[in-house]
Amino acid sequence: MAQEPPSALLTPRVSFARHEVQPPAELYLSAETILFAQLFNAFTGATVVTIGRLLHLNGQVVPFFQETRPVADRSSVDQRVITNAEGFLLGVRLGVREAVRTGQLYGRLGLSYGTVGSVDVAELAAGKISSQRALNYPPGGTEGAVEGAGILRSITGTDPAAGAEISETVPTNARWRLIALRATLVTDATAGARVVHLFFDDGAAVYLECVAASSHNPSLTRQYSAAAYGVSPATLNTEVLIPSPPQLYLLQGHRLRTSTNSLAAGDNWGAPQLLVEEWIED
């Protein structure tokens, strides 16, 4: 038979001196110190919860709790957690309520004077936050936003109008590693062989060009797949394979786009499907 767990409602048999003793925490907050949370969020509807305890100078332990819903555009959101309070920080936890996966939310807990982010005096903890993993101080510890594995994402891009090319832009404050890309091109009856080029640029200047090994005749449907094949393979049935580098990292504002020789006004690219590894860049 299972033993009953000890009840939290029992009268405590141990008491602690709370006055005129050394504090059990090493982090002293003066009244002008701000405890802040800085968030970079990519998950729509994420509710970030900051919870902790502060030992006031009068010996009282005061819990604090704050909820915020940061915008989901990966931009920096600064949140004041504690202001105008003097005491010792016993602990603070930064977590999220929703089913956020590792790589969709990055956070930082820190101390500053005056305006948040202007004069930071200490970084307590930083790292990726998910529904299974919160930031805690103590013990703290810091992890950079682009350290470790990113989140794998399958992204449906923009379906271009007829006669237009594919172009996907890496979002602001994101870093991508392209793993695979697939898109369909339907050509109309206009004469001329189309040749598909896949360009990678920094928003202006091209730094990589990958070319399909075979041309595409009128009135045909072909699927183009780009991945790290290692060689330039022939067309397989209706599938055209375009080799691309295995470690192709793209920064915010960089683009991957097609440029198709002899693209006719009636030719139609479908929406590209991308598989990328993504990091939030703080």
Added chain:
Amino acid sequence: MVLWRCRTCGGVYPDSQPDGMRYFHACPPLVDAAGEPHERAEKRDENPAPGIVRVFQTIPGRGENQERIFVRGVPVEAAPIVAEGRGREPA
């Protein structure tokens, strides 16, 4: 997930992905006969710029392609109503 059509380039795109993350449309460049890309005169790029917040909202009587773009810290109501590029509409 809502599908939108960009009024500048005609592209159709979702506003979010199944993984709960938003999608930010940016118009593709026009490519000339020599293969050179040229940005569109009214290019639409939904990506946020540093310090800039973009809020999409339906403005009664003005269609659904409106959005407010404002500097962080400025009240939303004080922000001008704009539609970047030629705006967007439900696809």
